[in-house]
Amino acid sequence: MAKQLITPRAQNFPQWYQDVLSRAPDLYDESPVTGCITFGPLGTAIWEQIRNFLDPRFRQMGVENILLPTLIPESFFAREKEHVEGFAPEAAVVTHAGGAKLPEPYYVRPTSELLFVDWYGRGGRVQSYRDLPLLVNQWGSVVRWEKRPRAFLRTTEFYWHEGHCLFATEAQCKKFTLEILDLFAKLCEEELAIPVIRGEKPSHEKFAGANTTYTIESMMQDGKALQMGTSHMLSQNFLIGADGMPRVSFLNEKEERTVPYYDSWAVSSRLIGAAFMTHGDDDGIVLPPRIAPVQCCILPIFGSDTAENEKIKTAARSLAMAIAHPSKTSKHADLFRLHGRADCFEEVRGDITMRIDLRETRLGDKTFHQIRSGTPVRIELGAKELVEGCCVLKSRIRSRDEAQKVSLAQAPAAVATMLREDQEMLFARAKEMRVKNTVDATSYDEVKAALEAGKWALIPWDGTPETVRKLKAETSGGTYRCFAFDGKEDAMGLQDPVSGKPSAFKKRVYVAKAY
């Protein structure tokens, strides 16, 4: 039967990626705009999960949200040479509005440093050291006219947040910049179950305009590296104009006029694609339990006896409520019905978000629907279970032989346990993948072999741009990812295997092909 098949990962990874995304119900659609996708209900819900994790934590760190315009006057770019070189080629520009040509074009924001700096300077917001730190963030989207879009991973318009903060001292700025990177790493590792390397970008890979870029990097299932998020030390860049005059300054405790230190940091909707590339299998996407918008779906099994079916429905509903609200302390939300074609789905949001698939189709249909959706746990509940007062639990990531039959009373605890264990299993599996596929290479042949085989290599580097170009050219796209924070400082005196010259750094650098 010409079922909608998925190309196996081993056969063609990019095609597999396309396939699993398009087979996931309600995840996304192509859009009428080049390089842009529409986030469907599922894709949007995943992004909201990410946002729901980060936003309250930003707040706890003292960061407040603001909203700046989508458009930036062209002249703002003109005065930041390095910045404009970085972004002008990929900027979308608005030249007409209100039925006439604009006197000055506007850029659709590719990032908002220039608007944040403008805002800092307004209303006497920053006059004294007492006004600092100034911690703000914006949730929104940006547009970058990238040459090669991939759904979620790199789209022309993408969703993100951008935090932009000012500090009185460089030390405070650096501390905060790193704290944010830790939060990003926590999001990736604990919520998305994606292990990351925390580190510092080599200078040629850093954000144009940053003094230092800190990064978290992870390995996808094909061995390619993906930059998961960045936190930049901008220092005093952007804050001092081309004329040497500060755009923002304050009086410190010693009554000296001082320019603050600036950082910016972001993660984007790319993380959604990263989760698919990290955890997906040949059956479809796999959502880590803690980020899954629906963690468990009950699949009632109906027969031809209408009265019996009603009993099963009733049991499914009370089971969903019991699992969603395992304790009295959880907020007692009620079941609600989804609209349209999803009319046969009911959902309840509590400690665990539950869904019930009440469609009168076969179990196989319902099962595949949830497999393709990446839902972590399924519960089968039919006439047999009703008699025994039990249900059957199945995990998205375990073989079907590992189905667990549990009593209805034990189900809430069993589901919670399964979700927790699966979350850990996904993380462990991804971490093992990275560890297995990272090599300490001492010869150039080893480096080339590693990159050819889709692995990462950890090597001493002479720090020259020639070597960067050489590696890239001779390994079909090897790039310098980062110096890991926890990397051993054993590189001094060692030889760069690519150039044969001595290492310029204490630490070795990760090289890998990358998205």
Place this chain on the structure above:
RNA sequence: CGGGGUGUAGCUUAGUUGGUAAAGCGCCAGGCUGGGGGUCUGGAGACCCAGGGUUCGAGUCCCUGCACCCCGACCA
């Protein structure tokens, strides 16, 4: 932006030497069913990516666009 490829129903595709379209899945109605995409019957659904050309006649041949995919260069 370079190199390669593909555009036919919601999806996957067939369409011979040019004669205005076919199937599977999905969808709708119903029957038998029901524990990992079951089955039977009946139905709805496509101006064959767009615009030019050649021709009595173009899904099919030619040109030009556009979109998407793959491989590069650029990037969260």
